[in-house]
Every structure is written in C-alpha cells, then in structure tokens.
Amino acid sequence: MRWRLSPGTVIDGFELQEHLSTGGMAQLWTVSRPDDPVPLVMKIPLLVDGDDPLPIVCFETEQMIMPRLTGPHVPRFVAAGPLDPMPYIVMERIPGQSLKSRLEEVPLDWTEVAGIGAKVAHALHDLHLQHVIHLDVKPSNIMIRETGEVVLIDYGFARHERLPDLLAEEFREPFGTTPYMAPEQVLQDRADPRSDLFALGVMLYFFVSGERPYGTPRGGQIRRRLWRNPVPPRALNPHCPPWLQEVILRCLEVDPADRYATAAQLALDLENPEQVRLTERATRLEKDGGMKTFRRWLKARKAQPLESPNIAGQLSRAPIVLAAVDLSPGSEDLADSLRMMVGRILSIETEARIACVNVLKTSRIAVDILEDEEGRSLHVQRLVQLRHWGASLDIPKERISYSVLEAPDPAAALVDYARHNNVDHIVIGARASSALRRYLGSVSSQVVAEAPCSVTVVRTPKDRRAENG
Template sequence: MKLMAPGTELDGFRIGKCLHAGGMAHVYEVSYADARPSPFPMVMKVPRMTAGDGAENIVSFEVELQMLQVLQGAYVPRLVASGDLLHLPYLVMEHIPGQSLQQWLDVQQAERTPVRVEELIRIGVATAKALQSLHAQNVCHLDLKPANLLLCPDGRVVLLDFGLSCHAHYPDLLAEELRKAVGSPTWMAPEQVVGVRGDPRSDIFALGVILYELATGELPFGDPQTQGGLRQRLWMKPAPPQQHRTDLPDWLQEVILRCLQAQAQDRYPSAAHLAFDLRHPAHVKVRGLAEQGGGWWAQLRRWLWAAGQHYQPSALPAQQQIREEPNRQGVRR
C-alpha cells in the first residue's frame, strides 16, 4: 500500500503528513477538506491490506471500528469517521498528544537509567485506571503492551489499538474467523494461549508484564517465537523481580507477581484493586509469592496441567462482573 501524498482529499478529509508508517497501518494527520474547524486534532489510521493478507487484518479493522463506536471516556480516542472496506478502510479519530510507553522505555533503556519506583507506580496506577474504565464498558483490550499505551502530558494513560479486543455483548469476530490464539506473545495471558477471550484479568496479566519490565528491564517470559515457548507461561513461574533488582520493595514484587499468576482467579479481581494496592503499599500483604510453588514437584504438577490444555475458542463471554475499588479496610464500596 502506497503512502498518500500530503494534500490528497478523501471523503471530505485532507491528508497531512504521515506520522507513522508501520507494518500494520499508516497514520496521517488530517483536517476537514472544506477548512472548517475541528474540535480537536485528528488523525487517519489506514490499515495495511493487500491481496496476500489473511483475514486477521480485515477482521481486526472491523473489531477496532466496532469498539471505538461504543467506547467513551478520557482513556480512549474519540472516533470521527470510518471508511468502507470495499473502497478504502480507514479510521479518523482524535489525535491525543503524548508519547507511547514504548518510546519512553526506549529512552530509559538507551540511557541505562533504572525506572524510579515512584514513576513505575504512577504509570501503573494510570494504566490500571484506564483499564478499569474499559472493563466497566464490557470491553477487554487483549493486546496491552507499551506500544499501545499513550503517556499524556496531563498524567493520563490512553489506550490505543483495539483490533484484538473483545466486547462481552458482541460476537467475537476474531474467535469466529481465526482458529488460533491472537495477540502479542510477550504480553499474552496464559488463558489467551488456549483460546479464552473476554476475561478482564487477561489485561491485568499483560499489565503485570509491563510492570515487570519497568521494574527490572527484563521480560518475565522472554520474547517467545514458537508455540512451545509461548505455552511455557502456562506452567513456568517468572524469576522474582528482586533477582534482577535488589532494591525493589517487597510489596511491589508481591503486586507484580500477583498480576502474573498463571491462573486468572489468582490475579487481582479487577484493575481497580490493582490500582488501590499500588497507591497504598501498607495495604499489601506480602504472602511470599516469590517463594511459593518453586519446588520440582509443584513445577511438575503445573507442567502436567498445562500439557492437558489445548486451544479451544471460548464461547461469547458473559457480562463481566466489575468489582469496585476496595477502601483501606478492604471493604468494597
């Protein structure tokens, strides 16, 4: 797909400069062709689709359009217009200033600067708040990673790229069309590997991977390139973060490892609970997750359980039960 030249007019929009030309999409600045003012800056996202592409790109475009049409709030960009699949598919949406968490991380790693605990907490809380808003609208992101988190000057984290998302009340187009796990392997939750979609705690696992990398500069399960490598997270426990960074507080290690539990029911029940613990370290009970289940017998049992798990797309998710944030005594409001 060729880049569109600045000044090109398309469906009432004038194309500006190209902001991003990636493997999945091109992103352009746009304005109204008739020069009328817009209430906010706009961008046009044009997915890369060629004759050789599989169904995933087409379905992902339809899914993202479906999600942006219903999502509201300060943690997602506002949708303006969309193009026709038969002509040229595109999404025109709000252009929110900021930089991706991946861009921010790249600078930190290039400078070999450890992320301060206070900064990690700030990013973690802001991301958890964005996730809680998303989950309250019955949507799971399912592709949470640093490249899809926008750090805004006002402290917000805005969620981007909903092409792999799932809505509790809509048919799951990706599960229907693609008989395989979809997502970014580094951040994919164990249940996603075996076809379970629509569980908000999958996003909490992905946020745990992000927090682990922020804390240590390492990835808890590496960057798997094979199905076998991806399945290791079903039974293998990550190295405790303090093995990579000895000055990390015990309570923060506990929070990160709870997010990374293989069984969804062992993670935080909601993003609000995670945000609460990040803001209130004294509330966190250090249960020694770093030491639990590390013996060979426990590891063998997890491996045997994982060996019996096969990919099976889940049915349409039931309406998510969103728990409210606990107060300091642990009582739900």
C-alpha cells in the same frame, strides 16, 4: 481501486498531512478537516496483501468497538470509512509519545513504575466497565495525556462482550503480543478481563527489572507460561520493594482466579502500598523448584484451546444462525431466496444472532490469485458484497457479523465454522441438480451430512419447479 496516498490527498473531507508510521497492519496519517481545530489522526489498514485476511478482521473489530467507547482513557472517535472504496478510522490525535519511548530507560525508578501502573489500571477499569477487554496491553499501546490520564489505543485485538468476536470466529490461533499474552489467551480464551491485568504485570516487571518475564517467545514457546513462573523482579533489581514484587507476581499468576479480581483493586494497591498484604511472593528470590513446576506442567498438558468463544450477555443466550451465502456470478436468485428465509427465521427467533459467511475457494496445490486484474483484494470485494447482501435484514447491527473464509473445501470450512462457534442453525442455498453435482456431491449435501446442528436448505422457486418437472 488502489489509493495513492500522499500529503494533500483528501478522503471524505479529511486532508492527509503527515505520514506518521506504517506498522504490520496499518499506517497512520495526521489529517485535518475544515472548521475542525482538533488534531486528528487517520488509521488506514493495509489491505493490499490479499492472502492475509487478519488486517481486514482487525480493522472491522476496531471499527465496531471504537464508536462505543467514551471517556478520557480512549481516543475520541471521529469517523470511519467502509471497506469500499477506502477503509479508515479517524480519531483524536493524542499529543506526545507512547510508553514505548521509555523502554530505552529501563529499569525505571520503582516509584515511577508504581505510578504508571496505577494510571494504566484506572484506564483498564474504565474500559472494562464499558464491556471491552483490550487483549493487547503493552507500552506502545499506552499514551499519556498532558493532563496525566492514560489513553489506551489500538483495539484491533480487543473483545467487546456484547458484539461479535470476529477474531475468535474466523481464526484458530491465539492473538496478542506474545511477551504480554496471558495464559488463558494462549488457550484462546478471550473472555476474561483479568488477561489485561496479566499484561500490565508483564509491563511493570519489565519497567522495574529491565527484562521481560517470559522473554520474546515464538510458536509453541508461549505455552511455557502455563507452568513456568518468572525470576522474581527483586532478584534482578534489589531496589524493587517487596510490596511491588507482591503486586507484580500476583498479576502474573497462571490462574486468573489468583490475580486481582479487578483493575480497580490493582490500582488501589499500587497507590496505597502500605495496604498491600504480603505473602511469600514478596520475599521470593528464585523461580519455583522442579517438583512444583512439574506439577504445573502435568496440569498444563490437559489444558486445551476452547472450542468456542465464551460469549456473555444476550449473545450467549440467543441462537446463532449461520447464513452460508453464495456470491458467485449467476447465484443472485439463490442469494435472494436465502435472504428471505433468514428473514423468516428472524421473525420467529427475535433474539437470534446472524453470522453471514462466504467461502472464497482456494486451490489445494496451485498458487491462488487473490487479487483481480486491477489489484483489488478479492477477499475485500467478497466482504463488501456480503455486507450488501445482509444490509436489508431487519436486525440490529451488533447482532450480525460478516466473515469471508478462505479454504479449498467450502463445505468443510462451513462445518468447521459451525462447530467452532456453537452455531445452532445453518441456512444454506442449493443450486439446481445436475449430473456432475449428483456424482461429486454438492456443498449443501455435505453440510447436511456433517453439520453438528440443524440445517435448512434453500432453493429458488425456479429450481424447485425444475426439480418437480
């Protein structure tokens, strides 16, 4: 069903009060709950447009990460609703405005820029200690509490090193806000916390100079930051002290190894300028010359997107099992047999990570209908069914993920998913044989032929008897 949201609507005990904003992927409402005096805000993802799964995946990412975050630098998580019937996240409402409200005042006084930078760096260090990389640090995602602490909001693009990285698994492009994206993010590496320090460097540059170091690039233009360095901020604002330029340009180094090792070290320099060791960065007033830029360009030409996310910790050491689940009508018995097989694998591979995948087949030439007659997203419905399928598996929630892929060729989509994510084992169901299936070839046979890993094909007992009979 489609919810009609208006002041006074009650969702799971939360009453909508004021509509704050509608962004590209979600809308925000202030809400209240009986006997809860704390100001609350509800974030509701925009899932009506069925041809774009990104808001769904970002919502699931944020819903996974936020309950695990604690401390003054993150919004306090209150509650969340499932995709069916109404997805939402409720969190504390941070009073005041984000740092985006300061953009009309740039350039700011350098002393204030350094103070803001130090507070953000402290918040990022606390976030990194909780195994999370934000990957979308920018003024609109930074609030300041009345007590002075910075609060980092919006975790739709974030990465938790101990949880599935759904964005990296399901998509083949970099994610973030292009003016603030680190070079390694452009190459689809989402595993380095120093990416957040690069974004903070972009923000400090903007606040002190009034311009963004890389402009607002589009498409392939974002790769230029792999070889082009920005105009030094002191060339745009002579009031910027050399030590602050040193700090900013160090944050903006192309190679993460040349940046600060941690956000804590960055905060230390911003709060103790007399301790900053000055290099040639501090006195630079022009971009690098043509020969140095050309050498970086040659190096950047060899830089390629990562084939898979660099998952650390337990997930990197555990086998990844892809369960290809058929949710089409009439496949219930096959889905049950597949669940039993995955359960057997889990009894042996006790550290396994299960990726439950369903393919929503689309047409190569026709216009796809991605909503049902009642206007509900087919993508969301499939995702709800897939979660229901995996609910009975005996596996911790942080070691199972659910993805609905949209593709005209289901077998190719599964093989590509397996290759991109370093899957160790595919478990896929096969329907009973038929003349048409033998002539055209089945999805399971194509996966067996092309998969880069082991494949287990599952049949129902009824189909096995039919084949033998």
